[in-house]
Amino acid sequence: xxxxxxxxxxxxxxxxxxxxxxxxxxxxxxxxxxxxxxxxxxxxxxxxxxxxxxxxxxxxxxxxxxxxxxxxxxxxxxxxxxxxxxxxxxxxxxxxxxxxxxxxxxxxxxxxxxxxxxxxxxxxxxxxxxxxxxxxxxxxxxxxxxxxxxxxxxxxxxxxxxxxxxxxxxxxxxxxxxxxxxxxxxxxxxxxxxxxxxxxxxxxxxxxxxxxxxxxxxxxxxxxxxxxxxxxxxxxxxxxxxxxxxxxxxxxxxxxxxxxxxx
Amino acid sequence: xxxxxxxxxxxxxxxxxxxxxxxxxxxxxxxxxxxxxxxxxxxxxxxxxxxxxxxxxxxxxxxxxxxxxxxxxxxxxxxxxxxxxxxxxxxxxxxxxxxxxxxxxxxxxxxxxxxxxxxxxxxxxxxxxxxxxxxxxxxxxxxxxxxxxxxxxxxxxxxxxxxxxxxxxxxxxxxxxxxxxxxxxxxxxxxxxxxxxxxxxxxxxxxxxxxxxxxxxxxxxxxxxxxxxxxxxxxxxxxxxxxxxxxxxxxxxxxxxxxxxxxxxxxxxxxxxxxxxxxxxxxxxxxxxxxxxxxxxxxxxxxxxxxxxxxxxxxxxxxxxxxxxxxxxxxxxxxxxxxxxxxxxxxxxxxxxxxxxxxxxxxxxxxxxxxxxxxxxxxxxxxxxxxxxxxxxxxxxxxxxxxxxxxxxxxxxxxxxxxxxxxxxxxxxxxxxxxxxxxxxxxxxxxxxxxxxxxxxxxxxxxxxxxxxxxxxxxxxxxxxxxxxxxxx
Numbered sequence: 001x002x003x004x005x006x007x008x009x010x011x012x013x014x015x016x017x018x019x020x021x022x023x024x025x026x027x028x029x030x031x032x033x034x035x036x037x038x039x040x041x042x043x044x045x046x047x048x049x050x051x052x053x054x055x056x057x058x059x060x061x062x063x064x065x066x067x068x069x070x071x072x073x074x075x076x077x078x079x080x081x082x083x084x085x086x087x088x089x090x091x092x093x094x095x096x097x098x099x100x101x102x103x104x105x106x107x108x109x110x111x112x113x114x115x116x117x118x119x120x121x122x123x124x125x126x127x128x129x130x131x132x133x134x135x136x137x138x139x140x141x142x143x144x145x146x147x148x149x150x151x152x153x154x155x156x157x158x159x160x161x162x163x164x165x166x167x168x169x170x171x172x173x174x175x176x177x178x179x180x181x182x183x184x185x186x187x188x189x190x191x192x193x194x195x196x197x198x199x200x201x202x203x204x205x206x207x208x209x210x211x212x213x214x215x216x217x218x219x220x221x222x223x224x225x226x227x228x229x230x231x232x233x234x235x236x237x238x239x240x241x242x243x244x245x246x247x248x249x250x251x252x253x254x255x256x257x258x259x260x261x262x263x
Numbered sequence: 264x265x266x267x268x269x270x271x272x273x274x275x276x277x278x279x280x281x282x283x284x285x286x287x288x289x290x291x292x293x294x295x296x297x298x299x300x301x302x303x304x305x306x307x308x309x310x311x312x313x314x315x316x317x318x319x320x321x322x323x324x325x326x327x328x329x330x331x332x333x334x335x336x337x338x339x340x341x342x343x344x345x346x347x348x349x350x351x352x353x354x355x356x357x358x359x360x361x362x363x364x365x366x367x368x369x370x371x372x373x374x375x376x377x378x379x380x381x382x383x384x385x386x387x388x389x390x391x392x393x394x395x396x397x398x399x400x401x402x403x404x405x406x407x408x409x410x411x412x413x414x415x416x417x418x419x420x421x422x423x424x425x426x427x428x429x430x431x432x433x434x435x436x437x438x439x440x441x442x443x444x445x446x447x448x449x450x451x452x453x454x455x456x457x458x459x460x461x462x463x464x465x466x467x468x469x470x471x472x473x474x475x476x477x478x479x480x481x482x483x484x485x486x487x488x489x490x491x492x493x494x495x496x497x498x499x500x501x502x503x504x505x506x507x508x509x510x511x512x513x514x515x516x517x518x519x520x521x522x523x524x525x526x527x528x529x530x531x532x533x534x535x536x537x538x539x540x541x542x543x544x545x546x547x548x549x550x551x552x553x554x555x556x557x558x559x560x561x562x563x564x565x566x567x568x569x570x571x572x573x574x575x576x577x578x579x580x581x582x583x584x585x586x587x588x589x590x591x592x593x594x595x596x597x598x599x600x601x602x603x604x605x606x607x608x609x610x611x612x613x614x615x616x617x618x619x620x621x622x623x624x625x626x627x628x629x630x631x632x633x634x635x636x637x638x639x640x641x642x643x644x645x646x647x648x649x650x651x652x653x654x655x656x657x658x659x660x661x662x663x664x665x666x667x668x669x670x671x672x673x674x675x676x677x678x679x680x681x682x683x684x685x686x687x688x689x690x691x692x693x694x695x696x697x698x699x700x701x702x703x704x705x706x707x708x709x710x711x712x713x714x715x716x717x718x719x720x721x722x723x724x725x726x727x728x729x730x731x732x733x734x735x736x737x738x739x740x741x742x743x744x745x746x747x748x749x750x751x752x
Contacts, residue, residue: 100364220467221469222464223463224463229367232457234476238469
């Protein structure tokens with residue numbers, strides 16, 4: 001996101017890449033340390049905070065009742081919003097969301113929607129009249145690269161801990177949100193000719209372009225987005241997909257499946 | 264639209280609109296449809312109707328958006344409120360902002376923005392009618408509009424989507440397939456197959472993606488051919504067509520010689536050469552006259568000779584002054600003084616005749632030829648070059664070691680002569696330049712003369728061009744196309 005980086009640093013990162021190394025000593029396939037906390041905001045129906053290196057992302061899920069879309073009368077509605085809070089970076093400004101924020105929100109949304117993470121049929125209260133609207137609000141608290149993977153992980157973790165507040169509305173008992181799939185987003189940065197997962201802030205500034213791949217537990221891809229002003233070759237894309245699916249499986253096993261057992 | 268058809272792909276493998284799985288919808292492209300835009304394109308792809316206007320490179324506003332080393336590329340994807348079934352709210356939606364961003368990034372690798380620092384290149388996309396695949400259609404149209412605007416690009420960008428419908432990978436989804444299909448995968452690529460846009464939503468396995476890439480490459484290749492054909496129609500000047508429609512006698516003659524495809528051009532070139540030769544003769548006569556004028560002014564030469572001598576003496580005087588100063592400082596070394604005396608003598612010998620010889624004949628000629636400033640420069644150079652050398656020498660003389668000095672001085676003396684010779688050589692060269700300047704002037708005149716000749720050739724060709732442009736009916740603004748056609752030649 002940051003566009004300004006010292007040429008010296010740029011050369012340094014590039015030269016490290018040539019040697020197969022990274023600035024913080026990681027391998028090309030290594031994520032930074034991930035810390036996941038859930039139920040951090042008790043007022044929200046579901047919440048999660050993800051710390052990825054120094055990147056901090058907080059997701060709160062709120063549920064409200066509303067009318068369904070005319071073309072999907074028996075389905076709940078998912079609305080994802082992402083805010084680049086000015087607290088997170090000197091480069092973020094208050095005001096309407098920038099295109100980066102909108103893009104990231106839509107990529108997170110697509111991952112959840114297209115993978116069928118939420119069983120939206122179960123969010124229907126009365127067909128054609130009343131359904132649950134799930135608001136997924138992503139707050140970036142500290143930017144240190146790879147916001148999108150942190151946001152994806154925090155969003156799905158928050159959804160996993162979400163309770164549908166039926167009691168508030170007098171429509172039965174509170175139930176956990178029905179989940180069907182655990183999509184995990186993995187972003188790969190292309191520096192020179194190499195692909196590396198989980199780019200740090202500096203690596204994001206140096207990289208030519210990024211590719212985010214959101215994949216489900218069956219190894220199928222649910223969403224992809226190329227970000228940045230350079231190109232990929234077909235081989236690189238296919239390599240990225242394989243790498244992303246592999247890393248997504250690891251993260252799912254390490255962080256999300258433990259949440260399932262807790263429930 | 265509300266009801267999902269039972270089957271999106273019939274048992275015979277054909278899709279709802281009768282296409283095969285690997286077939287794209289019919290595409291129609293018009294180029295140069297807007298007169299105020301620098302480049303424009305109207306594209307119909309299936310039921311999609313897209314209009315693109317390109318403006319720039321132009322000054323970027325606001326100024327803080329300017330980039331010191333490159334142009335900023337701005338891409339605005341906008342859907343008309345009437346372009347979809349339910350009226351869309353005018354203005355940018357989150358969807359259109361995202362599409363604008365990824366589409367801009369699809370063009371950034373190919374547009375040579377670094378050629379236009381501090382400017383903006385604006386690509387405005389209006390979706391007039393949407394029927395799935397508008398972002399890919401918009402990219403295809405933008406590519407053409409950018410080419411129409413003459414923006415340097417490394418290649419055309421071509422875009423096409425694949426998707427999964429009824430479990431089958433198909434190319435270029437239509438609205439029904441998009442609504443009820445399982446995946447949509449828009450891709451944009453350059454002519455070399457570099458992927459500049461890649462998005463995906465739905466559910467695909469890596470193997471399906473591999474299969475899809477093959478389809479997309481095929482689709483993009485077909486689209487590229489359409490794009491190239493459209494650009495050729497507008498920008499290529501056909502060679503044979505003028506011969507077919509020839510009316511003028513000259514052109515008929517060329518027709519009778521079918522082996523000489525470029526007969527008209529060859530004739531034109533010959534004409535130009537003849538004219539140039541005539542001109543050469545004329546000019547050489549003129550220069551002779553000019554030379555004659557020079558000879559009539561020997562008095563001027565003499566005057567300048569005297570001035571030169573006087574100047575040379577002033578220079579000598581300065582040198583002598585310095586030498587004297589040095590002598591006063593180093594009275595103890597009498598022998599040195601002898602050397603210096605010898606040196607002075609040598610200077611007189613060397614500088615006087617050389618200078619006068621060098622400057623005398625050159626000046627008047629040059630003046631007559633209008634090279635005053637040059638000769639002045641030469642004179643200045645000569646002065647400048649002389650003085651420091653002499654001063655240096657005086658400095659050298661101040662050194663106490665006699666024997667070495669003597670050696671150095673001798674060397675210097677020796678060196679000096681060749682230097683002067685060199686200068687003289689330069690001046691001789693300058694002298695030679697005067698005759699040389701003849702061809703220069705000629706060549707200028709020649710080019711001046713060839714210009715009208717070229718114009719004549721152009722004038723001959725222009726009407727043909729218009730005729731040949733007629734049947735295409737691609738261009739709606741003749742003035743614009745005219746200028747572009749000429750530039751292309």
